Amino acid sequence: GEDVEQSLFLSVREGDSSVINCTYTDSSSTYLYWYKQEPGAGLQLLTYIFSNMDMKQDQRLTVLLNKKDKHLSLRIADTQTGDSAIYFCAESPIGGTSYGKLTFGQGTILTVHP
Amino acid sequence: GAVVSQHPSRVICKSGTSVKIECRSLDFQATTMFWYRQFPKKSLMLMATSNEGSKATYEQGVEKDKFLINHASLTLSTLTVTSAHPEDSSFYICSACRDRVNEQFFGPGTRLTVL
Numbered sequence: 001g002e003d004v005e006q007s008l009f010l011s012v013r014e015g016d017s018s019v020i021n022c023t024y025t026d027s028s029s030t031y032l033y034w035y036k037q038e039p040g041a042g043l044q045l046l047t048y049i050f051s052n053m054d055m056k057q058d059q060r061l062t063v064l065l066n067k068k069d070k071h072l073s074l075r076i077a078d079t080q081t082g083d084s085a086i087y088f089c090a091e092s093p094i095g096g097t098s099y100g101k102l103t104f105g106q107g108t109i110l111t112v113h114p
Numbered sequence: 115g116a117v118v119s120q121h122p123s124r125v126i127c128k129s130g131t132s133v134k135i136e137c138r139s140l141d142f143q144a145t146t147m148f149w150y151r152q153f154p155k156k157s158l159m160l161m162a163t164s165n166e167g168s169k170a171t172y173e174q175g176v177e178k179d180k181f182l183i184n185h186a187s188l189t190l191s192t193l194t195v196t197s198a199h200p201e202d203s204s205f206y207i208c209s210a211c212r213d214r215v216n217e218q219f220f221g222p223g224t225r226l227t228v229l
Contacts, residue, residue, distance in 0.1 A: 100148075
């Protein structure tokens with residue numbers, strides 16, 4: 001089945017940029033997502049990209065997709081202490097019996113230091 | 115818009131009892147809802163897909179008689195953990211699809227502790 005892998009930890013200083021990386025294995029057309037989870041809470045959708053796109057930017061967030069390497073990254077510019085959370089990469093195939101089902105990575109714990 | 119609630123947010127129960135968790139889409143209709151389970155410091159594992167008016171589709175390894183799912187209306191899905199045991203203790207999260215299945219909105223989660 002599909003597999004999504006992420007680095008587990010990232011620590012940055014306030015004001016710096018954060019880059020969270022993710023790799024996936026699904027070779028079909030797919031949506032790729034970034035979710036944020038704060039302690040004890042559900043998941044907040046940050047952004048998503050279709051697998052035929054290279055880049056998507058939304059305010060401080062930039063998503064880059066390398067289709068050849070199946071590598072996805074999330075860049076957070078001017079990282080703030082409020083950005084400290086767990087960030088999940090997820091993928092969902094388009095069509096087929098698994099349509100709409102999300103496969104999540106392990107999550108990257110982002111810690112932002114003042 | 116696109117708010118999903120869960121109730122209760124936290125429940126502690128004795129081993130052998132059943133617990134019902136509700137997932138509601140507050141400001142939209144959701145034909146499809148998903149139930150996930152999250153272990154401490156782990157990722158989310160999809161348990162089942164809940165479709166309004168039909169039987170839920172369970173993922174491999176998830177016992178359908180243990181985790182009963184009912185999607186009675188376009189705004190409500192329920193997960194009942196039957197005869198709960200300590201190993202069922204976990205964080206249960208639901209999501210609801212608004213317009214397109216590729217856009218899921220998550221509830222805040224329910225922390226279940228079975229003593």
